[in-house]
Amino acid sequence: MKYTLRQLEIFLATANCQNLTRAAEKLCMSQSAASGALKELENQFDISLFDRVGKRLQLNDLGLALQPRAEELLERARELEEALGRHLDAGPIKVGATLSIGNYLAIPLVAKYMEQFPASRITLTVDNTARITHRVAHFELDVGLIEGEINNPDLRVLPWRHDELVVFCARQDPHAAKAELSPQDLLDARWILREPGSGTRQTFDRAMHDLLPELRIMLELEHTEAIKRAVEAGMGIGCLSRITLADAFAAGRLHALSVPGRDFRRALYLIYHKDKYHTAGLKHWLELCGLEQDRP
Numbered sequence: 001m002k003y004t005l006r007q008l009e010i011f012l013a014t015a016n017c018q019n020l021t022r023a024a025e026k027l028c029m030s031q032s033a034a035s036g037a038l039k040e041l042e043n044q045f046d047i048s049l050f051d052r053v054g055k056r057l058q059l060n061d062l063g064l065a066l067q068p069r070a071e072e073l074l075e076r077a078r079e080l081e082e083a084l085g086r087h088l089d090a091g092p093i094k095v096g097a098t099l100s101i102g103n104y105l106a107i108p109l110v111a112k113y114m115e116q117f118p119a120s121r122i123t124l125t126v127d128n129t130a131r132i133t134h135r136v137a138h139f140e141l142d143v144g145l146i147e148g149e150i151n152n153p154d155l156r157v158l159p160w161r162h163d164e165l166v167v168f169c170a171r172q173d174p175h176a177a178k179a180e181l182s183p184q185d186l187l188d189a190r191w192i193l194r195e196p197g198s199g200t201r202q203t204f205d206r207a208m209h210d211l212l213p214e215l216r217i218m219l220e221l222e223h224t225e226a227i228k229r230a231v232e233a234g235m236g237i238g239c240l241s242r243i244t245l246a247d248a249f250a251a252g253r254l255h256a257l258s259v260p261g262r263d264f265r266r267a268l269y270l271i272y273h274k275d276k277y278h279t280a281g282l283k284h285w286l287e288l289c290g291l292e293q294d295r296p
Contacts, residue, residue, distance in 0.1 A: 005077055007041040008070045010034050011049060015067055016138055018056040068275030071139045075277040092121035093281035096141040098148070098199055099224055100241045101268060102126030105161075106145060109288055116288075120281060128222065130197035136271050142282050144271045145289075147199025147241070158270045158291050165203055165264035166245055167257040169237040180258040186211055190236035192219045192227050200224075203266045204239050228254065239264070 013023035014034070024034035042048055049063035059067060082091040093113075097106040102124065110124055125132070125141060129148035136144040137154050150157060169175045175185065186208070194200040201220075205212055218236050221227050224244045231238045232253055248254040270289055272282065 002044045003041055004037075005074060007037050008074055010037050011041060011063075012067065012070055012074065012139070014038060014050070014057055015059050015063065016140055018058060020057060067139070068273065072275070072277035075279050079279050091279050091281045092123075093279070093285055094123050094125070094140070094142045095285065096125045096127065096132040096135055096144040098129050098132055098146050099126055099194075099222070100147055100200060100244050101145045103224065104241075104243045105268075109285075113285065113288055117281075117284065122281075128195065128197050129199040129202070133271065136273060139273060139276070142272065142276065142279070143285055146269050146271060147266065148202045149199075149267075149269075150271070154273055154275070155271050156274050159267050160270045160289060160291065161268040163266050163268050164242055165200065165207070165239050165266070166242050167237060167239045167259050167264075168231060168245060168249075168254045169257055170232050170234050171252060171255050173234060173237065173255070175237060175257055176255040178257070180260050183211060186259070187214055187216070190216050190218045192221065192230045192236045192238045193217055194224070194227065194240070195220045195222050198222075199266070200240060203264060207262045207264050 009027060010023060013026050014020055017023045017026060020035055020038070021031045024031045027034065038049075047062060048060065049066070050057040051060045052058075079091045095106065095110070103126065106124060106126075110122055113120070113122055125135070127135075129146045129150070132141065132144045132146055133148075133150050133152065133155070135141045137152055145160065147163070167181070175181065175189065178185065181189075193204060208215065219227075219230060221230070224240055227238045227240060228245070228248060230236070232248075237257065245254060245256070249256060270286070270291060276282070
């Protein structure tokens with residue numbers, strides 16, 4: 001065999017980091033050793049896998065075509081290593097989740113996975129929809145649970161659960177006394193919202209599209225808890241997933257507002273790369289989420 005698994009690791013790390021020095025640091029090796037191994041891989045087959053764009057190394061067409069096949073081969077090798085070394089029923093898995101899902105829905109899934117496969121390694125990354133999608137598309141995460149709608153031909157997008165957003169205010173806010181909010185109420189209100197790029201903001205913008213240019217958006221925050229605290233302090237009104245507000249509503253700290261004529265419903269999705277090799281860990285995660293795998 002003319003190539004080694006280590007050479008493939010360096011190739012993939014360089015593809016993800018777009019920089020050989022950072023790839024070497026990620027693999028705990030010297031930059032010269034990583035450069036030599038990558039050059040040897042290309043020389044052995046008389047090929048080039050990257051184009052140099054400024055200081056970045058960007059995959060060329062051949063590199064892009066080989067990336068998923070190299071990922072699959074390494075996944076199989078890691079799975080075999082796990083099976084030989086630990087006799088596991090499920091190997092490691094890297095899960096990504098958006099903030100609302102990660103803080104309120106993913107943790108019970110992770111706990112159940114660890115209970116079923118206590119010797120397996122699972123990592124959970126929590127970020128917004130745009131960044132989780134990017135990392136799944138670049139094979140940095142095995143699977144993602146997201147709130148936003150995406151259009152990426154490299155990803156499989158499976159409907160997972162139903163959800164809806166709720167407009168809310170502090171219990172002492174004047175809006176709490178209103179049976180429903182009129183369009184003028186929405187325009188007069190001060191809004192505290194999730195940041196652009198989040199699935200929650202995507203749904204909000206779609207529901208409020210006709211008023212969006214005139215809304216008074218006072219704050220854009222990346223964390224749902226920060227938004228809830230700001231609204232509770234009387235700084236404005238917010239709009240978040242119902243699953244993130246259940247405890248605050250039950251305790252009476254926040255008040256749900258009726259906004260007729262606005263569709264805040266949405267779906268939550270599970271995503272993975274269409275060329276992703278289905279390890280035992282990924283198969284078990286799909287089953288845990290109530291979804292069937294669509295490939296062997």
